[in-house]
Amino acid sequence: MATSTLHNSSLVMLALLLVFAILHSGGASLRYWGAARIGERAWRLLFAAISIPAAVVLVGYFLAHRYDGLRLWNLQDQAWIVPLVWAGTAISFFFLYPATYNLLEIPALQQPKVRLYASGIIRISRHPQAVGQVLWCFTHLLWIGSSFMLVTCVGLIAHHL
Template identity: 85%
Template sequence: MLALLLAFAVIHSGGASLRVWGAAKIGERAWRLLFAAVSIPSAVVVIGYFLAHRYDGVRLWNLQDQPWIVPVVWGGTAISFLFLYPATYNLLEIPAVLKPQVRLYATGIIRISRHPQAVGQVLWCATHLLWIGSSFMVATCAGLIAHHLFAIWNGDRRLAKRFGSAFEELRDSTSILPFRAILTGRQQLVPSEFLRPAQLGIAIAVGVFWWAHRFIGLGATSFARTGLAHLLG
């Protein structure tokens, strides 16, 4: 699992670091399509392997019979989605229907954390580690969080190089830790900025995942077994 996560980190963060060079060579749209064509299949492999093996290793704890665990896990997971998917605000740029651009954001979720995907990933790891409790899940969370810690440093480095003083102003008025900039008076929360269609889409996605979760594990296990059978002939 750690090897797969490392490979995904190299592909994903490496592609992000090469964006300026790649866009200059083949254009923004072509680079985005190439980046997606490599990143998405590698993510599918990682997710499929995780789903098929999430209970592997040593079971360190089992809290699934506790009455409070389901609302805590689902509530935390739903909140993590609100941090994990800010890219849906520019959904048409993902398949390059609109020309992809690198922007500085200082509104909405960025007021809470400058790196919302890292916050969402940590929260997702915490809830799923609490639910699953396996040594495999511990290793998975360690790899995911390490990748996002690197992404925080790498992302700030790339934005500082690209935007200079404009990014320094953004960095000074925001924080990595959620709500820290708001609590210290460097930022203020504007609830109206969260009233966007993308937030409704995320809420619908949470509902769909909640309904489909009972089938995900069975499907992943079946997929993994079928794939292994084909590999072994």
């Protein structure tokens, strides 16, 4: 792979992560302002209409380029790596999604509200999304072992920090 391809795909990934962070976290920070002007449900739909396509583009680019870059290591022939990646990924999703999404709020079927979670995964972690993201990055970085994956993981973890 040419060096320019390595740098281009990694730089594009960092740019996409930055755009997603601005749209998603920036949009979340404007929730009260937007909800006061257009209503909670309309704001939630607008936020989802912006965040979800940005996430789809980000995931699509990642899937298309995940093996780009320099190969830093290759553990895929090790017997222990597949169960570790599957188990780590499964555990990461227990942290990533239950505390993040109430899927009925996205299409505005339920009235969105701010909640204090005192049960479930929140009892284990103060910020389950960050814990899940770090675990997902760790397992995928072990599996793929490319410089592109390293750049992606640094960007994702930096966004959560």
